[in-house]
Amino acid sequence: MFLLQKAAHPSDRILDVSTTDDPRRSIIAVVDDDLRILGSLEILLESADYEVRLFSSATALLESAGLQEIDCLISDVGLPVMDGFELARAVQAGRPKLPVILITGRPDLLHRSPLEWPRHCRVFKKPFNGQELLEAVGEALRSPHLRTPKP
Numbered sequence: 001m002f003l004l005q006k007a008a009h010p011s012d013r014i015l016d017v018s019t020t021d022d023p024r025r026s027i028i029a030v031v032d033d034d035l036r037i038l039g040s041l042e043i044l045l046e047s048a049d050y051e052v053r054l055f056s057s058a059t060a061l062l063e064s065a066g067l068q069e070i071d072c073l074i075s076d077v078g079l080p081v082m083d084g085f086e087l088a089r090a091v092q093a094g095r096p097k098l099p100v101i102l103i104t105g106r107p108d109l110l111h112r113s114p115l116e117w118p119r120h121c122r123v124f125k126k127p128f129n130g131q132e133l134l135e136a137v138g139e140a141l142r143s144p145h146l147r148t149p150k151p
Contacts, residue, residue, distance in 0.1 A: 025051040026141050027069055031061050031087060032076040032103075041074065044130045050137070058082035062090060070098070072140050074133075077104035077123075088121060099140030103128065 028050045030041045038054045045052045053070065055061040058079050073091055077084035088100040105126035122136050 025049060026071040027051045027053060027066075028072045028074060028137060029053045029055065029061055029066075029070040030074045031055045031058060031079065031084070033057060033079055034076070037076070037103075044134065045137070048134050048137075058084075058087035058090070061087065067091065068095070072099045072101065072137055074101045074103065074137070077102050078106050099143070101133070101136055101140070103133075 028045050030038060030045070030052060032038050032041070033056055035056070038056065042052045042054055053064070053066060055064065058075070059081065061067065061073075073088065075084040075087050079087065082090070084102045084104070088102065092098055092100070100121045101124065102121060103124045103126060107125055122140070124133060124136070
């Protein structure tokens with residue numbers, strides 16, 4: 001589980017980490033087979049004013065109608081059937097510059113050759129700091145070389 005720190009004072013809340021030139025809220029897709037992680041990440045991301053799409057499997061995301069509208073993908077590495085690496089590569093085949101953040105509670109799954117890693121990818125090991133994850137999402141969304149125009 002990641003660390004979500006409560007603000008000591010209302011003015012200490014995360015203000016606008018979802019800064020893009022687009023007036024709409026950025027859409028973050030989260031894929032994890034653990035419903036507790038999905039719920040926690042939904043709360044965290046929504047607290048930073050992101051729109052969140054939750055998926056309990058790689059297949060569910062790939063079969064969804066909203067794949068083209070997401071701005072960033074957060075996926076668990078240890079998914080059944082299709083793992084997070086395979087999912088990221090499949091998504092990036094159609095959206096080559098889509099930023100991907102992988103999370104894992106099993107660091108042993110990270111011992112792959114660099115050729116097997118998806119492009120534009122960051123990795124967080126569980127437990128991770130929620131603020132650091134939000135900062136990584138914000139950085140990914142602000143990187144102009146990573147943003148792909150949507151149809």
